[in-house]
Amino acid sequence: MNRKLYRAWLTLPALAVTLGLAAPLATAETPEEKGRAIFEEADRRNDGFGDNQGDMLMILKNKRENTSEREMSVQGLEGKNGEGDKTMMVFLSPKDQKGTALLTYQHKDRDDDQWLYLPALKRVKKIASSKKSGPFMGSEFSFEDIGGQQVDDYTYKYLRDEQVDGQDCFVVESYPKDKNSGYTKVITWVDKQHYRTLKADFYDRKNSHLKTLVAKDFNLYLEKFWRPHEMEMVNHQTGRSTVLKQNNIKFNVGLSDDDFTQNSLKRAR
Amino acid sequence: MYWFPRSYFFLISALFAGQAYGFLAPLLDQGEWGGETGFEFRYFDDPGEFGQEQYATSLRFQGEYHALWNEDQDSFTFLPFVRLDQQDEERTHADIREALWIHVGDSWELRGGVTRVFWGRTEFNHLVDVINQLDLVDGDEEKLGQPLLNLSLVHDWGIFDFYFLMGFRERTFPGEDGRLRTPLVVDADNAQYLGSAGKDSMDFAFRWQRPLTDELEMALSLFSGVDREPTYSFNFNFSDPMLVPYYSNKTQVGLELEYIYEGWAVKFEGIDVTNLIQDYNAATLGVEYSFYSLFDSNVDMTFITEYMWDSRDETAPGFLEHDVGLGARFTFNDEFDSTILAGLLWDPETDEKVASLEGERRFFSDFKVKLMARVMMERGQPQVDDSTIAILNALASSNLLNDEIVDRAFIIDFIVDLIRENGLSILFENEQFVPALQQLQRLANANRKLSLLESDDYIQLELIYYY
Numbered sequence: 134m135n136r137k138l139y140r141a142w143l144t145l146p147a148l149a150v151t152l153g154l155a156a157p158l159a160t161a162e163t164p165e166e167k168g169r170a171i172f173e174e175a176d177r178r179n180d181g182f183g184d185n186q187g188d189m190l191m192i193l194k195n196k197r198e199n200t201s202e203r204e205m206s207v208q209g210l211e212g213k214n215g216e217g218d219k220t221m222m223v224f225l226s227p228k229d230q231k232g233t234a235l236l237t238y239q240h241k242d243r244d245d246d247q248w249l250y251l252p253a254l255k256r257v258k259k260i261a262s263s264k265k266s267g268p269f270m271g272s273e274f275s276f277e278d279i280g281g282q283q284v285d286d287y288t289y290k291y292l293r294d295e296q297v298d299g300q301d302c303f304v305v306e307s308y309p310k311d312k313n314s315g316y317t318k319v320i321t322w323v324d325k326q327h328y329r330t331l332k333a334d335f336y337d338r339k340n341s342h343l344k345t346l347v348a349k350d351f352n353l354y355l356e357k358f359w360r361p362h363e364m365e366m367v368n369h370q371t372g373r374s375t376v377l378k379q380n381n382i383k384f385n386v387g388l389s390d391d392d393f394t395q396n397s398l399k400r401a402r
Numbered sequence: 403m404y405w406f407p408r409s410y411f412f413l414i415s416a417l418f419a420g421q422a423y424g425f426l427a428p429l430l431d432q433g434e435w436g437g438e439t440g441f442e443f444r445y446f447d448d449p450g451e452f453g454q455e456q457y458a459t460s461l462r463f464q465g466e467y468h469a470l471w472n473e474d475q476d477s478f479t480f481l482p483f484v485r486l487d488q489q490d491e492e493r494t495h496a497d498i499r500e501a502l503w504i505h506v507g508d509s510w511e512l513r514g515g516v517t518r519v520f521w522g523r524t525e526f527n528h529l530v531d532v533i534n535q536l537d538l539v540d541g542d543e544e545k546l547g548q549p550l551l552n553l554s555l556v557h558d559w560g561i562f563d564f565y566f567l568m569g570f571r572e573r574t575f576p577g578e579d580g581r582l583r584t585p586l587v588v589d590a591d592n593a594q595y596l597g598s599a600g601k602d603s604m605d606f607a608f609r610w611q612r613p614l615t616d617e618l619e620m621a622l623s624l625f626s627g628v629d630r631e632p633t634y635s636f637n638f639n640f641s642d643p644m645l646v647p648y649y650s651n652k653t654q655v656g657l658e659l660e661y662i663y664e665g666w667a668v669k670f671e672g673i674d675v676t677n678l679i680q681d682y683n684a685a686t687l688g689v690e691y692s693f694y695s696l697f698d699s700n701v702d703m704t705f706i707t708e709y710m711w712d713s714r715d716e717t718a719p720g721f722l723e724h725d726v727g728l729g730a731r732f733t734f735n736d737e738f739d740s741t742i743l744a745g746l747l748w749d750p751e752t753d754e755k756v757a758s759l760e761g762e763r764r765f766f767s768d769f770k771v772k773l774m775a776r777v778m779m780e781r782g783q784p785q786v787d788d789s790t791i792a793i794l795n796a797l798a799s800s801n802l803l804n805d806e807i808v809d810r811a812f813i814i815d816f817i818v819d820l821i822r823e824n825g826l827s828i829l830f831e832n833e834q835f836v837p838a839l840q841q842l843q844r845l846a847n848a849n850r851k852l853s854l855l856e857s858d859d860y861i862q863l864e865l866i867y868y869y
Binding site (some may be wrong): 193195201202226227228229230231243244246254255256257259260261265266267268270271272313315391394395396400402 | 436438468470477504506508509511518519520543554556561611616619660662663664665666667692694695700702735736737738739764767768770866868869
């Protein structure tokens with residue numbers, strides 16, 4: 134368990150995606166510039182969330198539709214003065230994992246710092262940050278899917294406009310720069326009105342279609358931040374899938390740096 | 403069995419007595435219970451050297467109560483523990499692992515009650531980790547709850563922790579019918595104290611931890627109090643020969659360093675110890691490398707290598723004085739959180755080796771199965787054929803009977819008296835005398851420490867239910 138955290142669920146509208154600049158400008162852009170502009174706008178629209186918290190339920194399904202569940206609670210604090218965000222994730226179930234907690238300091242210019250607390254040993258372990266493509270907690274989401282990506286982590290190419298469930302979307306292809314990424318490309322459908330990721334297709338290192346993400350049940354918070362209450366990731370190669378549900382999302386709950394120290398990691402519940 | 407130091411009660415009274423029911427109400431009303439029960443089965447490859455059974459079953463109960471109040475600024479955790487063992491009455495025991503109140507302020511925390519504290523970085527041994535006593539009957543790394551008061555300050559320069567340790571707890575040891583024990587049983591009920599050490603000792607500890615660079619973390623610690631690790635002496639009772647644990651004070655300065663970059667981790671723990679018996683230094687240096695998504699699977703593998711060193715060399719009480727530890731941890735990243743850990747401890751000087759394999763996996767969401775196997779691969783030869791004179795000589799020149807604890811002249815006088823009373827024949831005929839000396843000599847042979855456990859290869863299966 135580790136690596137780039139969960140801020141994504143709470144802070145970014147799923148995979149760090151969104152829209153380009155206003156339409157008039159778009160005419161003069163190359164597809165690469167337009168693609169990047171879409172993601173820059175997505176990033177910009179998420180500025181100023183302050184702090185937030187929420188509960189997550191992850192439902193893992195295998196080919197025979199057997200399911201297992203994991204529950205987590207997550208708190209996030211937006212970075213100030215150019216610093217990255219801080220995230221605390223606590224595992225509530227399965228019961229043998231209860232009290233296991235993960236603290237992440239995101240950094241814009243270097244690898245994130247991450248610490249894992251193991252309650253049975255009362256031990257805090259620092260975690261290496263080079264793990265990206267592995268599955269998160271046995272789910273179909275990988276660490277890089279849910280990590281707080283930066284716009285600069287990818288290059289982009291705008292492909293076309295297309296509708297998803299009757300909503301007009303931009304379709305953008307992005308290519309990870311990091312050689313540790315599990316993908317050669319990701320195709321993302323971003324809705325034109327709110328710059329939310331509605332759907333994404335992931336291609337593995339052999340460039341074959343690996344997974345599809347669908348986000349739905351979006352709710353608006355503080356009249357500004359859209360959050361999907363349900364996301365489903367389907368793995369086409371294994372037939373497995375994971376549903377991730379978010380509940381009790383709250384903004385401005387009064388969190389501060391003191392809630393994101395190794396001391397708070399040890400008493401997280 | 404267990405006991406509470408008197409200070410336990412002072413502490414608990416201090417925490418609660420001054421406050422009226424108003425304070426206790428949220429503690430009792432708003433909490434929630436959880437817990438786990440473990441059923442354990444151990445099977446040993448050989449019958450016990452001293453007639454112990456080849457198998458043992460054991461039940462473990464652990465409750466957990468947690469309450470939060472005062473807008474989450476106050477919390478209380480209670481963690482009672484009981485183990486029932488089929489064979490070893492010393493392993494049947496109870497403990498309060500935790501009864502801890504925490505108050506959180508701005509950039510500080512006050513913790514009071516009973517708890518366990520972990521310090522350190524390395525995997526094969528834990529040199530700097532000194533706050534708690536080991537619950538040795540329960541496992542190599544299990545700890546007894548320590549009564550304490552801890553002030554923790556979060557500052558720009560790192561986290562500063564001050565500990566006042568109220569009372570000292572004695573180590574638990576397997577009994578006569580238990581396995582994984584020394585040839586002579588340790589008389590845990592009659593522990594002795596040297597100098598000013600004692601059960602009611604008030605000890606002090608301090609730790610400062612901070613990152614030095616983006617990749618390097620550091621912690622500096624200080625401990626002054628009763629050494630949790632005893633030295634041993636013989637009770638000189640040949641009809642009921644036992645080892646007596648001796649506890650004494652020590653002052654320890656500890657340093658931890660951990661450097662993490664990409665898949666690499668370099669870890670260091672070093673201690674400098676001053677005590678009544680023998681000042682010493684010890685250090686462990688470890689390097690780890692992690693391979694993620696092994697062969698395009700979901701499995702991660704971390705390879706661990708550590709070197710352990712102790713300036714006391716073979717007179718160190720443990721057997722990790724100049725040893726190499728090798729380990730491989732496989733994390734399957736599956737829905738069952740399956741892991742496997744393979745480990746090998748190797749002493750290059752004596753070629754003693756211990757290999758272990760541990761695995762665990764969850765099933766039916768509330769159950770877990772843990773499997774462990776441990777094998778002593780290179781065994782020493784118990785030197786039972788030596789003559790009594792040779793045994794006595796080896797014993798007299800060994801470090802087991804430490805000068806500070808038992809004077810050598812005393813041993814010689816004792817044996818001379820014994821011969822005067824019973825005649826010389828006691829050295830050869832007595833049923834207890836010669837075997838007891840032989841076992842003592844085995845204990846004193848520092849180069850063959852593992853020979854003590856030579857018939858204790860075992861597998862252990864534990865089924866755990868969480869509720």
